[in-house]
Amino acid sequence: MSFARTALLMAAMTALFLFFGLMLGGEAGMLIALLVAAGLNFMAYWRADKIVLSMHGAREVTKHDAPELVSIVERLSRRAGLPMPKVYIVDDAQPNAFATGRNPENAAVAATTGLLRLLSHDEVEGVMAHELAHVKNRDTLTMTITATIAGAISMLANFALFFGGNRNNPLGIIGTILMMILAPMAAMLVQMAISRTREFAADREGAEICGQPLALASALARLHQGARTTVSERAEQNPATAHMFIVNPLSGRSFDSLFSTHPRMEERIMRLEDMAERGGFTRPARGRSAGSSVPETHTSGKSRGPWG
Template sequence: MYGNWIKTSMLMAGIVALFGTVGALIGGRDGMLLALVFGGATNLWAYWFSDKMVLRMYRAREVDETTSPYLYNMVRELAQRADLPMPKVYLIDEAQPNAFATGRNPDNAAVAATTGIVQLLSERELRGVMAHELSHVKNRDILISTMSATVAGAITVLAQFGMFFGGRGEDRPHPVLAILVMLLAPIAAMIIQMAISRTREFGADRGGAEISGDPLALAAALAKIESYARGTPLATAERHPETAQMMIMNPLAGGMRGLFSTHPDTRERIARLQAMAR
């Protein structure tokens, strides 16, 4: 667990350093200050409003013990086991089996599941998935992923801005160096962002297995979700690919692999869970 946090901290430090470097190359000290102010403002906005935005984007409907007792009571029992406040529970009318968590902290969290995943998985497997999402809440992964995505996006915007406005006077970098940084910085930011996402998924797998007490249930759920998800598109995710990293499984058919993948390889995730069970 601590290894995941150390790796996440190092990656976050790397993306912030990259942010400052791009800002400095665009306009020296003033450019770095502009980058930090811009990043802080976008992070603050994302911190407060990203949960409402993504739930509205997926047309998620809130449920309770009257409208969806099966899912609601399952989440409540798992939240108690994890010593978490009861999150809001949402259903998304989509055939693809998937789920995600959102919210700026455990007191303002929500978990959402598609109707497809509720229908596909057994009760034991679905408990594993919802425990995984509650682990994201407990570890504040939603905030971490939101911040990394925001900073990565800000680097891209600043790099594009730098194509037209460089530094002034002595602060102006060598033109070739500036162009290289402006071209490569967004790619580097994306690689770091995806690495953070994969690290947090491994952490949520472990945390979810500990909450549910059944690592093999989550392993079975991941295998089943991947098998079904490839042939069933998640329409909203296709329109908004930036939300793919929030899901328990990449919802986009033929999703990127390796450095640009939002999620670890499913076989490796399953192998780690099986090792936990042993």
Template sequence: MNGFKTTMLLAALTALFMALGFTIGGRGGMIIALLVAVGMNLFTYWNADKIVLSMHGARQVDAASAPEFYSLVSGLAQRAQLPMPKVYIIDSPHPNAFATGRNPENAAVAATTGLLNILNRDEIAGVMAHELAHVRNRDTLIMTMVATIAGAISMLANFGLFFRGGDDNRGAFLATILAVIVAPFAAMIVQMAISRTREYGADKGGAEISGNPRALASALAKLAHGAAAVPNPVAQRNPAASQLYIVPGLARGGDSLFSTHPDTGNRIAALEELAVTMGQSAPRDAFAAPAPAEPVSYTHL
């Protein structure tokens, strides 16, 4: 069902993009806009992981430089029946994590030092399993393509009045103004809707990979609190990056149209239901004050 919803939303975004190109420049404008989008998507397809990791100043680690963290990811990748992804650590107090890459064979997972410092081992396993679920579901490619098309729509909208500003046809001019105003707004809603759909799927997949839905629920509660309290300079400079993370990179809660992620409480509730289905013990209060994290050496590089 999630795959069907994502396909429909992606199709709607593509149709919106083509309609905007037609409104601004007729058939010629539609073709030119489509060619630009194809070029952007091809570049993004091959370079998205490098762009995202460079944007965050991520540094790659291995079994020698971060043995516990690397070993944890390796074990989870084996359980998920995935190739071993590249593993990165980001020196940032903002607690978050993300996955990137065009396919499972070229995937990378990253976590901030802020995340590694506030979560215990089981919670870190839950988070990294969530990111590996994104890789297994090929969400990283889909989200990249969606973000690229949404960016192309915004770009066209910014130039729309310039291209058609001298049009003597008042109806066409008004249609262009409407497209310039509505198209970026609609693209943003579709992009965020796809992101929210994918997060629920990755939560479920991550819980199944780690075997501990309640640990992931506990991690989400801690991360949502920490991410809201600690600024994320990357997301502040590039708001579109917020959809990459396991919890929002910018403080926007709830399940509103403008939320990049589902409400954390709803995600935790879904994981608690999954834990019961898997026969785990009675749930604790996921919103209680987070317990101190167990000492770990993941960031002692």
């Protein structure tokens, strides 16, 4: 069902692209934008992973550099039936993680130093399983293509702004102005809907991969709180990548709204807890009581993670 919904949303994005391109720039404007979008898609397909990793200053690690983290990813990859992805660490105090890559054979997962300091071993497993679920479902490619189409729609709006749009537009000049405003907003809404859909799916499949829905629920609660209180400068400089992270990395956007890239955290946690009850999972996250989604309160500055 989630794949069908994602396909429908992407079809809606494409329809928006074609419609607004025709209305704003006419056939010539739509053709130019289409050619540019094709070029961007080609570049995104082959280079998106390297671009995103570079944006966030990620460094690749091996078992020699980060033995526990790499071992976790290696073990979970086997469970998921995936090739071993490259593993990266981002030097960022904000606890977060993301995955990138055009397919499972060219995938990478990244965790911030803040995440490794904050979470327990079981919680890190839950987060990495979530990211591997994105890889398995090829969500990173889906989101890259969707973002590119959304960017093309915004480009068409700018084209209309500078060149006056399609003078034969049956809606007239007022209609053109309205579409210049509404086109990027409509594209963003579809993009956010796709992102939210894939986060729920990755939570579910990630919990199945690690076998610990409660550990992932606990990790999400901790990461949500950490992202709200710790600003990530790199994320603020690159807001277009926000949807790739397991929790929203942008300051001032931790609340759920019409334009949020992520679903409500309370709902994500509730679904995982319901999954644990229905599925008979018995292995809770370390350091927390089973069935509780509220993270423990830390009274010292010491790290609770195994990488501290």
